Amino acid sequence: MKPYPLKFQAEFKERVWGGRALEQFGFELPDGHIGEAWVIGDHAHGTTKVVNGDLAGKGLDEVREAFGSEWFGPKGSQTKNGKFPLLIKLLDCQDDLSVQVHPDDHYEKLAEGELGKTEMWYILDAKPGAKIIYGLKEHVDRAAFAQAIEEGRIMDCLQEVEAKTGDTFYIPAGTVHALKAGVLVAEIQQNSDTTYRVYDYDRPGLDGKPRELHIEDSLHVTKYGDSGASRKTTDIDAPHHWLNLAESPYFITDKAIVDGRWEQSTTQDSFVILIVCEGEGQIHGGGESLPLKRGEALLLPANLGAYVLEGKMTVLRSYLP
Structure with a gap:
């Protein structure tokens, strides 16, 4: 089959901190507080299905199994857990997320088939004064962090930074972090759904019960000192030039x-x-043309070859190193 740009039906996740802001991208959301749209994913907790072309109705897992390295490249077809290596999300944060940390691939308590989670955020929109929690304060070691958690003063250990539209935050596994209310985010991450919560503001979950915390796991996987996290303001002066945001x-x-x-x-x-952050346009490739608008994501096969982007839009491009 001739390769072509693939668009998928998003999988939606209700979250206690979510809302309805993802409707602005044209999504038909289910009822509830929708915090996440998994726009490209192949995970036990959600696999997206193709909505265009000859493969419409096929899951990303089925496409990958059928076309292997020819469409996904050698690294994209031979992964540790036999699944697509990345998970792409849009997040609507109407309330603060839990303070959390993710393990790396080598943590011995990972569930079978699960990966660690290194990720990055691109801020699609931020209300004035919006902030995120981004790492521990300098000189906070494991003992100090554990004591602060036990004494109910974890916030004393955390760095809060302002988040503005267009900012990028790279979050290696082991970085303590949390999105806070008032941001809309595109997230590129390893294909993982493992999160260890350190603190959740003593609030009930969607079922009315307190959400589980994972203190011991969190203390074990946190990287104290420099975790390798970095942030960028990503203003671009001229079109048709790729600016690197994150490299992992x-x-x-x-x-x-x-x-x-x-x-x-x-x-x-x-x-x-490709993720469209602003504007609209088209993509031409593989004998097909697709309209593009804000919030849309496409997967371009490795063997697609030449393609053309056209219009007025800001885009993110992610690929394997």
Whole structure:
């Protein structure tokens, strides 16, 4: 089959901190406080299905099994858990998320088939004064962190930073973090749904009961000192130039402004994921043309080759290193 750009039906997740802001992207949300749209994913907790072209109705897992390294590149087809290596989300944070930390791939208590979780956030929109929790304060070691948790003063150990539209935050596994109310986020991450909560503001979950905390796991996987986290303000002066936002062992993400017609190409090494952050336009490739608008994500097969972006839009491009 000739490769072409793949668009997927999002999987929606209700969260105690979610809302209805994802409707602005044209999603038909189910009832409830919807915090996450999994727009490209192949996980036991949600697998997205193709909505366009000859593969419409097929899950990402089925596509990958059928076309392997030819469509996904050698690294995208031979992964530790036999699944697609990345998970792409849009997050609507109407309330503060729990203070949390993620393990790396080597944590011995990971569930079978689960990966660690290194991730990055791109702030699609932020209300004035919005903040995030981003790492521990300097000189906070395990003993000090454990004592603060026990004494109910964990916030004394955490760094809060302002989040503005266009900011990027790279969050390696082991970085204590939390999105706070008032931000809309695109998240690129390892294909994992493992989160260890350190603190959850003593609030009830969707079932009215306190949500589980994971103190021992959190203390064990937290990286004290420099975790490798980094942030960037991502203003771009001119179109048709890729600005690197994050580079990790698991993904590389760049940002660019499209203004008019821009010819691009995939390589045989890796698939490409495109996320539209602002504006609208089209993509032409593999004999197909698709309209693009804010909030949409596409998976471009590694063997797609030449494609064209056209219009006025800001896009993120992610691929495997």
